[in-house]
Amino acid sequence: MFVDFFYILRDSGIPVSPTSFLRLHQALAEGLVSNLDDFYIAARTLLVKSERFFDIYDRVFAHFFKGAELPDFKGVELEAAALELLNEWLKHPEALANALGMSKEKLQSMKPEELLKYFMDRLKEQTGEHHGGSKWIGTGGTSPVGHSGYHPGGMRVGGVSMNKSAVKVAMDRRYRDYSIDTPLTQAQMGEALKRLRRMVPEGPRDQVNVEETIRATTRNAGEIEIVFDRSLRDRLKIILMIDNGGWSMDPYIEVVQTLFNYARAQFKDVKSFYFHNTIYDYVWEDPPRRYKGQRVVDFASWDKDTRLVIVGDASMAPYELMATDGSIHIEERSGLPSIDRLHLLSKLFAHSAWLNPTPKRIWPMTRTIGVVASVFPMFELTLDGLERAVTHLMSKN
């Protein structure tokens, strides 16, 4: 009975276990379900174990029992799909087309929202891959959306930057030279791990050690002497935020991740998020920073004792940090400058540190490093810096 229902649920991505399906039959057999409404509730409470799947369940249920059309759950939202499609496309950029259609003034006057709409509209019209021209989206041309187009205030939708006027993207790669010698390498992993091991909190001496107490008491001729041990403290939770934007960061991402993965056992939880240059409304759980966003304001409900470790070169154009619409990515512009978000994070997590892979001697040359360092205590991503970061993270206040 309802075996099809079970399989449709599974195919739609809800992890339904056979045991729970049998339990549903037990409920049916015991006469706990007398009508469809009961069945809806009973099947959901028994089969679906997370509210994230409730919506899918509803739609599958409607499809199965009311004949409603079953949506394709594998499909993503149109906008995400559009970005994805375009990104794929732009991996093979051709030489810039010379065609000019829209005037520079007109392009400049368009607002980000208009650009996005323009982009979506074009995308709906477009049926074939396209390079150049002034209306369609492709890898060249002057359409304000798309990539490598010449647009003074345009937004960027992926691909490698080519045209200088895409000012934000140019900033991504400005510090490539700094990455020649990697401060922390795979070879130093063992040493670095030793330093991380110190991140274990100690509780007060408030637990009676029974065996030691008995021993001490007998040695004391029966006069009770109680021996206390340090009580175990809960292990630390770690949030790791990694700048995986420009390739200046590439050599360090793996090192840092491997490091914390090796050390995972001693932490209660290690969560990694990604961002590009600096943090706006969202950080992302997936390295391409596209699908699983985590709102920065929602960190308010996380455990305050979590240690926040941010890894990034903190090098960017000053306005990316200060301007209200500094984000390269249009969907993250909420009107708050990034610096506000950084301040919020530093307030939410009392214990935080910023690890910077660029050598300390060149920090004064980049203004944004100074600004970020005034928000988060900044340490070099070297063995020495790591050691001091750990000391800082473990200090009481």
Added chain:
Amino acid sequence: MSRENATVFSGASRYVLDEELAKIVNISMALEMPLLLKGEPGTGKTMLAHAIAESLSMPLLVLNVKSSLKLIEALYQYDTLTRLNDSRFGDSSREVSNIEEYIRMGKIGQAFVSDIKTVLLIDEIDKADTDFQDDMLDVLDQMEFDIMEIDKTVKARTRPVIIITSNAKKDLSDPFLGRCNFHHIAFPDQDMMRRILNVHFPSVDQELLDICVRTFYKIREFQGIEKRPATRELINWVRALRADPDFRPKDLLQGKIPFLGILFKKSSDYHQATQQTRRLRI
């Protein structure tokens, strides 16, 4: 739903129960499975257990989970210190050589040895680590545990009604979820909230109630708040407003919100809220 079942739950005096949740509770009781409740703080997860206990007149046992809690403490405790003390001074009525006299039942243990059926509330399970969670469900599955010190097995006389709550955003482990029924309580919508308030304030002026609820839902949307006010705060706030002789409901419409401290209990939240109420227009 089997109506002949004597223990069917249909709400309590101060708890507004929606029909869906009532059915879920009844199914879980009939199948004798723990019910896992998730949802924002203040959606009445904990209150549900109290309501079940009240309406079915069963004793309620609450196990407040802490991160340092070990499973054995939830089952029983061997009070070595008292025994040591008794053996040294010998002025108690307890028999020192009988270890059983120094075994005290934890909350789960109490639920097992109780002569009548109990409601066992395991509150905020997400605070404990995964091992605790899985081991605990093993015990609850088998309905028995061993007391190592006296080599005795405690078997449950009656199977308690088990309600487990979790605030966690992330899911619990798969084996854990597999052994529970699941329900997510959404934050009550405005209509539901009015009904809840009406239960708590039977004689309240409906206009006041309406303005309070609308203001409250606006306030909940403030940015950067760590602990958003929930039902409990709203009830206390309405109580305070009614007790204040100077309060006029129209003040709320103009963004003058008294007693913000009842709604926002963290000083940083309070600060944020005072700033943002200045811009508030209902």
